[in-house]
Amino acid sequence: MNDLLKNIFRLVIFILVQVYILNKIPHLHRFIVPYLYYLFLLWLPFTMPRLTLLFVGFVTGLSLDYFTLTPGLHTAACVLVAYARPYIINILIAKEVTEFKYHEPSPRGMGWGPYMVYAFILTFLHHTYLILLQWLQFGTFLNFLIKIGATTAISMLLILTVELLFARILKYRTNTA
Amino acid sequence: MRNIFLFVQRYFVFLLFLVLQGFALWMLFKYNRFHRAAFLGVANEFTGSINTQVDKVDDYFHLREENKRVHRMNDSLLNLLRVNFNVPDTGQRLFIDSVRIDSITQYRRYLSRDAKVVYNSVNAENNYLQLNRGANHGIKDNMSVINSDGGVVGFIINVSPNFSQVLSLLHTKSRVPAVLKKTNTSGTIRWDAEDPRFLILEGVSRDVDVKKGDTVLTSQYAYNYPPGYIIGRIAGVNTNKATGFYELKVRSVVNFSSVQQVFIIENLQRTEQLQLERDTEKKLEQEKRN
Numbered sequence: 001m002n003d004l005l006k007n008i009f010r011l012v013i014f015i016l017v018q019v020y021i022l023n024k025i026p027h028l029h030r031f032i033v034p035y036l037y038y039l040f041l042l043w044l045p046f047t048m049p050r051l052t053l054l055f056v057g058f059v060t061g062l063s064l065d066y067f068t069l070t071p072g073l074h075t076a077a078c079v080l081v082a083y084a085r086p087y088i089i090n091i092l093i094a095k096e097v098t099e100f101k102y103h104e105p106s107p108r109g110m111g112w113g114p115y116m117v118y119a120f121i122l123t124f125l126h127h128t129y130l131i132l133l134q135w136l137q138f139g140t141f142l143n144f145l146i147k148i149g150a151t152t153a154i155s156m157l158l159i160l161t162v163e164l165l166f167a168r169i170l171k172y173r174t175n176t177a
Numbered sequence: 178m179r180n181i182f183l184f185v186q187r188y189f190v191f192l193l194f195l196v197l198q199g200f201a202l203w204m205l206f207k208y209n210r211f212h213r214a215a216f217l218g219v220a221n222e223f224t225g226s227i228n229t230q231v232d233k234v235d236d237y238f239h240l241r242e243e244n245k246r247v248h249r250m251n252d253s254l255l256n257l258l259r260v261n262f263n264v265p266d267t268g269q270r271l272f273i274d275s276v277r278i279d280s281i282t283q284y285r286r287y288l289s290r291d292a293k294v295v296y297n298s299v300n301a302e303n304n305y306l307q308l309n310r311g312a313n314h315g316i317k318d319n320m321s322v323i324n325s326d327g328g329v330v331g332f333i334i335n336v337s338p339n340f341s342q343v344l345s346l347l348h349t350k351s352r353v354p355a356v357l358k359k360t361n362t363s364g365t366i367r368w369d370a371e372d373p374r375f376l377i378l379e380g381v382s383r384d385v386d387v388k389k390g391d392t393v394l395t396s397q398y399a400y401n402y403p404p405g406y407i408i409g410r411i412a413g414v415n416t417n418k419a420t421g422f423y424e425l426k427v428r429s430v431v432n433f434s435s436v437q438q439v440f441i442i443e444n445l446q447r448t449e450q451l452q453l454e455r456d457t458e459k460k461l462e463q464e465k466r467n
Contacts, residue, residue: 020231023298023300023301024235024298025300026434027299027300027372027373027434030370030371030372033300033301050190051189051190051193054190054193054194054197055197057197058197058201061201066216066217066220066221066223066224067224067296068298068301068305069303069305069342070205070208070301070303071204071205071208071217072200072201072202072203072204072205072206072208073201073205075197075200075201075204075205076198076201076202076205079194079197079198079201080198083190083191083194133202133205134302137209137302137349138302138349138370139302139370
């Protein structure tokens with residue numbers, strides 16, 4: 001499938017799942033807010049230029065924001081994730097190993113260890129910024145800390161589940177492609 | 178000049194990051210203050226149309242509860258019928274004030290319209306609902322929203338041509354003037370973002386007799402909300418040590434996760450009331466100057 005088409009399809013799926021399934025699950029506890037939609041940004045190809053990445057992050061956040069009626073909140077967090085992503089990848093992965101073999105970050109291509117660290121750092125970044133922005137308007141500092149921990153744990157669990165359930169079949173990158 | 182261009186070229190990604198970040202934060206803080214955002218009208222129409230489709234399926238999961246609510250409402254209306262009451266004095270004659278009936282529209286204070294919830298949330302700290310009625314159906318800002326069995330849900334904060342957004346009682350900025358039914362004492366309902374089943378009633382002084390199970394209604398002093406609609410029942414009596422007032426835990430009658438059919442109630446005299454208030458303030462200021 002065409003790369004652009006595939007990613008647009010993914011974005012739509014992620015936003016719909018976030019809005020109509022994860023945001024609608026019965027209220028368990030105020031600290032338990034499942035977030036998954038930003039996994040879309042984690043799955044973008046290695047080769048995507050940084051500028052495009054920033055714009056894609058912006059659009060992703062904004063489209064969720066218009067559904068949840070918090071214009072700017074998720075956008076700010078997504079732009080941060082999109083900005084930090086190339087740096088994290090550079091630090092975590094030796095370029096020769098993955099970037100030239102695989103198309104996009106995945107546990108198969110990168111190995112489970114580095115991939116989970118990569119996902120954890122960006123998840124933590126996303127949630128900290130998001131909850132910081134919410135906390136500026138309302139709440140106490142202790143709640144702020146607990147909420148970051150709880151939401152990060154749940155998101156990591158969700159990411160793990162998704163990676164196990166929907167293992168992406170990755171094309172081997174060759175010189176001809 | 179050349180150096181500036183070089184600088185921009187070199188740090189272009191970082192600068193763009195700052196610009197996008199700044200734009201996002203500007204949107205957020207502007208929205209938090211005024212509840213208006215760029216392209217919200219268009220976006221509202223778009224999300225609304227998707228929400229309507231999803232809602233068609235979602236409806237089936239709440240049918241039983243909705244049916245019960247409607248039945249309760251019907252029951253309370255049935256009890257108001259004139260057949261239920263006997264005239265004790267047979268010599269009594271019934272007068273009909275025809276003047277009042279002729280001009281009844283002038284006396285109307287609240288007008289209700291039906292609407293359907295197409296999207297709602299309870300998991301966030303600031304929750305909103307979306308209704309399938311908008312400016313085309315005469316919906317305006319600040320109209321109140323009542324559940325199908327008469328429980329208060331929130332008020333309209335924003336409208337687009339075909340959809341409207343409701344600021345739910347489950348919103349950290351929601352403040353509803355309320356009274357205790359038994360003693361008619363006023364207070365304010367807010368939400369502490371902890372549990373979507375419970376609200377907080379504050380501003381009731383300690384000398385008022387409050388017990389668990391007491392009913393909390395909307396106040397007659399509110400501009401948005403019609404008086405006498407039920408908000409909830411007292412579930413716990415606490416005292417705020419800082420202020421010396423009660424901090425009453427109220428169990429909401431509305432199950433916010435299953436709100437389906439609602440009424441939008443318009444206060445037809447709202448503008449007049451607000452105008453009067455503004456004029457009074459103006460007069461008081463003039464008095465001060467004199």
